[in-house]
Amino acid sequence: MTVRTWGQTLARRTYKRRDSDSFWGPMFMVPAILLLVLFRFYPLLRGIGYSLTDWDGIHAPEFIGLANFERLLFNDPLFRDSVANWFKVILTLPIWVLLPLVLALLIHQKVPGARFFRAAFFLPYVLSAVIVAAIFTMVLKIDGAVNSLLKLVGLDFLTADWLGTLDTALPSVIGVALWASFGVGVIIYLAALATMDNDLIDAATVDGANWFQMLWHIVFPSIRPTIEFYTVLQIKLMLAGMFAYVFVLTSGGPGSSTYLPEYLIWENMGLLNRPGYATAIGTLIFIFFLFVIIAQVRLMTQRD
Numbered sequence: 001m002t003v004r005t006w007g008q009t010l011a012r013r014t015y016k017r018r019d020s021d022s023f024w025g026p027m028f029m030v031p032a033i034l035l036l037v038l039f040r041f042y043p044l045l046r047g048i049g050y051s052l053t054d055w056d057g058i059h060a061p062e063f064i065g066l067a068n069f070e071r072l073l074f075n076d077p078l079f080r081d082s083v084a085n086w087f088k089v090i091l092t093l094p095i096w097v098l099l100p101l102v103l104a105l106l107i108h109q110k111v112p113g114a115r116f117f118r119a120a121f122f123l124p125y126v127l128s129a130v131i132v133a134a135i136f137t138m139v140l141k142i143d144g145a146v147n148s149l150l151k152l153v154g155l156d157f158l159t160a161d162w163l164g165t166l167d168t169a170l171p172s173v174i175g176v177a178l179w180a181s182f183g184v185g186v187i188i189y190l191a192a193l194a195t196m197d198n199d200l201i202d203a204a205t206v207d208g209a210n211w212f213q214m215l216w217h218i219v220f221p222s223i224r225p226t227i228e229f230y231t232v233l234q235i236k237l238m239l240a241g242m243f244a245y246v247f248v249l250t251s252g253g254p255g256s257s258t259y260l261p262e263y264l265i266w267e268n269m270g271l272l273n274r275p276g277y278a279t280a281i282g283t284l285i286f287i288f289f290l291f292v293i294i295a296q297v298r299l300m301t302q303r304d
Contacts (some may be wrong), residue, residue, distance in 0.1 A: 044286070051283045055276035068280035079281065081256040082264050085170060089238050089260070092174055096234045097227065099178070100185030105219065107186070108193045118190070122183040129241075132180040133248035137163070140172055140249075163250050166257045173258050177245045181237060185230055192226035193219075228300050232293065239289050261285050 051068055053061035072079050103121060107114045124132060139145045140162040147159040162172045196219070204214050220227070243262045250258040252267070261281055268278035 047279045048283050050276050051280035053276045056273050057275045058273075061276060068277050069284070071277075072280060072284065078256055078259060079261070079264060082259040082261045085256075085258065085260055086239070088170060089174055089242065090235070092178075093231070093234060093238070096178055096182070096238075097185075097231050100182045100230075101189050101219075101227070103182075104186045104189035104193060105215070108190060118186065121186045124180045125183040127180065129177075129180060129244035130248055133176060133245045136172075136176045136179075137249055140176075164254055166254055169250050169254060169257045173242070173245050173249050176249065177237070177242055180245075181234070185234075188226060188230055189223070192223040196222045225300075228296070232296055235292060235296070236289070239285065239292070 050061060052063060052065055054064045054067070055061035100121075103117070107118050111117075142159075142161050142164075146162065150156065150158050160168050162168045200218050200222070201214060204218055209217070240262060242260050243266065246252060246258050246260055246263045247266070252259040252263055262285065265278045265281045265285075268274045268281065
């Protein structure tokens with residue numbers, strides 16, 4: 001066999017292998033696509049369909065068009081209160097994003113006990129939200145650990161019924177959710193800081209930069225993609241991951257001070273037997289969350 005013939009044979013085999021790969025590659029994606037369609041897109045479409053009906057979950061759904069959405073937006077004060085509380089939660093986003101970053105920086109700089117703190121910060125994230133909320137129900141009650149500690153150090157005037165008053169209930173729920181989730185942020189930021197060029201920090205230190213200058217001019221630009229990724233994760237938690245904390249800690253009270261849309265979905269679905277109305281709330285949450293994620297992705301792309 002000549003070199004030319006051998007080369008032609010090899011080329012034909014290569015083309016056949018490429019044709020085979022182009023066929024089998026997409027085929028391996030079919031099971032994942034089917035699962036995605038079956039358990040994501042199909043329930044989503046069914047939920048949007050039910051949101052256009054008056055349905056009690058027992059009798060046949062009755063199509064009513066946009067009546068559920070009209071009622072939600074114009075005639076449901078509880079929904080408006082839950083959305084207002086939602087935005088109050090979102091206003092605390094900088095704390096959710098920056099607190100684990102600061103702690104990760106301290107651990108990264110090898111402060112005494114860094115390994116212990118890394119494990120201790122991550123431990124709450126391992127616990128389920130229900131367990132965390134149940135623990136803090138005991139800690140934050142009138143005769144709980146927080147008020148006892150304040151009395152012990154002479155700060156009796158700061159004691160309060162943290163979960164039972166209008167001014168402190170929602171901040172308490174936010175604080176518990178933050179305590180339970182910031183540990184994973186510390187781990188994510190530590191992984192990002194490990195890839196950062198330490199020579200930049202050393203050079204900045206030699207030039208006399210203080211800690212905040214290094215944070216703003218070196219750390220933030222170096223791990224910006226990680227910060228943006230973690231910001232999206234926290235927005236997702238705020239919009240669709242607070243139910244367990246509200247349910248166990250306050251059940252939406254006192255009044256409507258800790259009602260959130262996802263808790264309102266459960267109440268209409270499970271207590272009031274109005275799944276059509278509940279799916280309308282879920283559809284609005286989905287649309288809002290979709291716009292938030294699209295805006296975040298566009299912002300990240302434009303910066304890149």
